[in-house]
Amino acid sequence: MRQSMTGFAGAAGGRESLRWTWDMRGVNGKGLDLRIRVPDWIDGLEPGLKAAASTELTRGNVTITLRLQGTGEDTGLQLSEPFLAIVLDAMTKIEEQAMGRGLSLAPSTAAQIVGLRGILDASATETDTKALCTQLLSEFAQVLDQFIAMRKTEGQALQTILSSQLDEIDALTRAAADQIDARRDEQGQKLRAALARVMDNTEGADPQRVSQELALIAVKADVTEELDRLRAHVDAARDLLDQPGPVGRKLDFLMQEFNREANTLCSKAQSAPLTRVGLDLKTVIDQMREQVQNVE
Structure with a gap:
């Protein structure tokens, strides 16, 4: 327990x-x-x-x-x-x-x-x-x-709170995925415009450097990996909560990973709705991390 x-x-x-x-x-x-x-x-x-x-x-x-x-x-x-x-x-x-x-x-x-x-x-x-x-x-x-x-007794109450917070993170991750689908057309237009700006200024430029700039633009617009890792962290945290014995240190490390992905999501959002979801994620993650500090 x-x-x-x-x-x-x-x-x-x-x-x-x-x-x-x-x-x-x-x-x-x-x-x-x-x-x-x-x-x-x-x-x-x-x-x-x-x-x-x-x-x-x-x-x-x-x-x-x-x-x-x-x-x-x-x-x-x-x-x-x-x-x-x-x-x-x-x-x-x-x-x-x-x-x-x-x-x-x-x-x-x-x-x-x-x-x-x-x-x-x-x-x-x-x-x-x-x-x-x-x-x-x-x-x-x-x-x-x-x-x-x-x-x-305190630990059982903590488990209930942490499970509820993981459900919130999972729901917000799905909401972020929905926002990505909703902004797909707009994001495509922004990406094409960015690519056009790069291509218009490639005369005399190093082809390798041009490729790097194009790749960087694409990476900055893609948050698929961040969402995948958030889902994986939710599954890992649930597994830890089901394990017997002390898991506090592992959960504390996992909270750092949660926070890192939420920060990256906010920095890549490029849209107000997705930014709001990212900020909500950070709030829940911070609250969860406070509770994790008390887990043996």
Whole structure:
């Protein structure tokens, strides 16, 4: 099933002395970029999360956040005095340098400082980090399933949108072909006039250069190849949408080809109706390319 790179999942859990919340978010990206924010005192948690996510995901900028807090005064988190001193020293230096440059910083509150990573240390109250890590990884498997389910739901919606846009491109390509048939007589007259101008100025000219000019005039008036390639690209895109697994990169490349043919069609149009069709094509192609950016 087609997947989007956009998704969200969350969960909450806990044990005797701790409560925690999971937050997993994803947006589009060229490759897979995992950003994991978890307490560093839980040995093995970060590599375990990375391995689990990498197995199921292939593309997207994905952030995984785990927030922990104590359940009471006796078992709660403890203030990390050494880390607090480092943070306060850094804040003092930042404020001094800002004042030296004439900048005024808003004062920090105690709540903001406590919320910084490392200020509150749970490692002193949790001795069995191996069991905790196992429990967290087990819970994360459910979070990951929820995240993937949302991406599949988004992906199904994307597939419907992209299929509709391909139908539009196909219809506009057929409309362009109709416009070519309608302008055939007019285009023939323009071509004959252009050829006549060339032939009237061939005295003393290089025969090979004359042949090249005549061929160039004919090529500039013919958009048959562009329409054929647009039809081929529509078929290729539909085939990709029917394929299992990630196809986002291939679709993105195909959108560049779509755009190239639409640009060429507009440059060769030589008639207002055909130009309008070409511009409509470019609009739909741009809209489709925006959607393709979210396909895994």
